[in-house]
Amino acid sequence: EANTRRAKIVGERQVAQKLIEQNLATLAEARVVIKTKSNEKDHLYDAINEPEILSAIKEQANVDLPEGSIRLDKAIKELGTFDVPVSVGEIFGKFSITVEAE
Numbered sequence: 001e002a003n004t005r006r007a008k009i010v011g012e013r014q015v016a017q018k019l020i021e022q023n024l025a026t027l028a029e030a031r032v033v034i035k036t037k038s039n040e041k042d043h044l045y046d047a048i049n050e051p052e053i054l055s056a057i058k059e060q061a062n063v064d065l066p067e068g069s070i071r072l073d074k075a076i077k078e079l080g081t082f083d084v085p086v087s088v089g090e091i092f093g094k095f096s097i098t099v100e101a102e
Contacts, residue, residue, distance in 0.1 A: 017091065021061045024086060024093035030061035034098045038079055047075035048099060053084060056097065 032071045034056050037045045050070040057063045071085040 005076045017089070020065075020088045020091050023065065024088075024095070025093065026060055027057060027063050027086070027095035028093065030057070030063070030095065032056050032060050032095065033100055034097055035100050035102045038101045040078040042101075044077050044079070044099070049075045052095060057095075 032053075032079065034048055034052060036048065039045070046094055050067070050072070053070050053072075054065060054067065057065065065086065066088060069086050069088045071087050076082055076097075076099055079099050079101060083094050083096055085094045
């Protein structure tokens, strides 16, 4: 019985890992845009952090990543296109987001 349970857990983990890999592949191809308010120097009034990015990718690319998976060195504070590193367990990837003025 312990072997059956262990096999089931390993199988579920492999399925979850495949799903994460597929989500990251989908994101790599997606065009994710976050529109926000900025000043005339293209600096944002509110910095963009993980919650805004997770919400945007869920809404625009239909990808749901766990909290804590976005690995930004610092918040995004200006308009432009940015590479966003992602880490879920031992799976690493990155995707781009574009920040545009509202």
